[in-house]
Amino acid sequence: MKNVLSTKWGIIIVGIAIGILAPLLQLWGNPANMGICVACFVRDITGALGLHRAPVVQYLRPEIIGFVLGSFAAAYLFKEFRPRLGSAPIVRFILGVFAMIGALIFLGCPWRALLRLAGGDLNAILGLLGLAAGIWIGTRFLSSGYNLGASHKTYTSAGWIFPIIMAFFLILMLLNPQIPGEPQSGILFYSVEGPGSMHAPLIVSLIIGLVIGFLAQRSRFCTMGAIRDLILFKQTHLFSGIVALAIAAFVTNLVVNQFNPGFIGQPVAHSMHFWNFAGMTLAGLAFALAGGCPGRQLFLSGEGDGDAAIFVIGMIAGAAFAHNFGLASSAAGATPAGMAAFVVGMVVCLLIGFTMRERV
């Protein structure tokens, strides 16, 4: 069967869908310019589980659960579920850790960078330039033989593990529902103030997550791949998807009166231009070396890719480090510890790029 969503118009339609749904999630309760942010939301999940204890960013975001389960459903429905694993898992874990640390220096994943720009946050320009710079470095490694090796086919049950974890998270949430004004419900932590306290109703978040997960699995939507393919192959296929997302989000923000242009006082953002650029350079390089943006890694996890799941688990560990060690930025800006972590992360990613090359 022809996969309509993997055509040029297909990916544009998916970009438009995400671009409309994300600002609407914001309208329905999600934080400003954060209708969807894969890095921020994985970080919030890490907090909800108590793996970090930053009180303002704790919520078990149903969008992330929906992304994985929506992709899982699409993969099964269209016979694309292929359980596989074994391509340098420890390396992918480390890349996930530093991808998250870089994203939290900037305060957003590539999706949020686009959504921030579409909401008028001009600091996002520095983040997007940094993202492109990091991906460009990654393409140099790809051109000179960088390769993490092949995965291999595995048991169906192994491919089910990550989707089951996500379903388990949803059950945890239903068993430990948020109590207004309380920072904890059973074993789960909830923010009573800050971005973690701002969220659309659970069912709305979950359904939109499922829809986007389904569409993104079919269309192979990837923000990192968009920029990488443009640089590496001069191909605009995936890029047209992220342009569509940004334009649709901009128009939606205008319609619902969420567009506020400027650099200063932007929500959940800072104006340290160099560190906005640098944080996303680190993240972009890590995404490029791992073969996908955080969203794409979730969708791949849903279709049975155990290595992508390891990257996501790395992001959870990275989020815990970022908040436990004070590496994450705040509205006040990047932290000295975050700047040191950036240097360590760049050294680690460059070493991975230089030393993991096959002869070509």
Place this chain on the structure above:
Amino acid sequence: MSNTNTVDARGLSCPQPVILTLNAMKKVKDGDIVILVDTDTAKENVSRAAKAQGWEVADIQSEEDGYSITIKKEG
């Protein structure tokens, strides 16, 4: 003269299957190249890259572990 080359890109993550295909195209210039991939994403990406380079996607066979894609360019 016709050449047949096989590229085994099974198990490789993005964008390795496309890079290996492009490298093979540069090497053989014309003739047939058979590319083995294990995901639908890789199948679509390889086919798209081949067409963009002026190669014809002559055949796609579904196999147990994925697909065998044959691309062709007349010399």
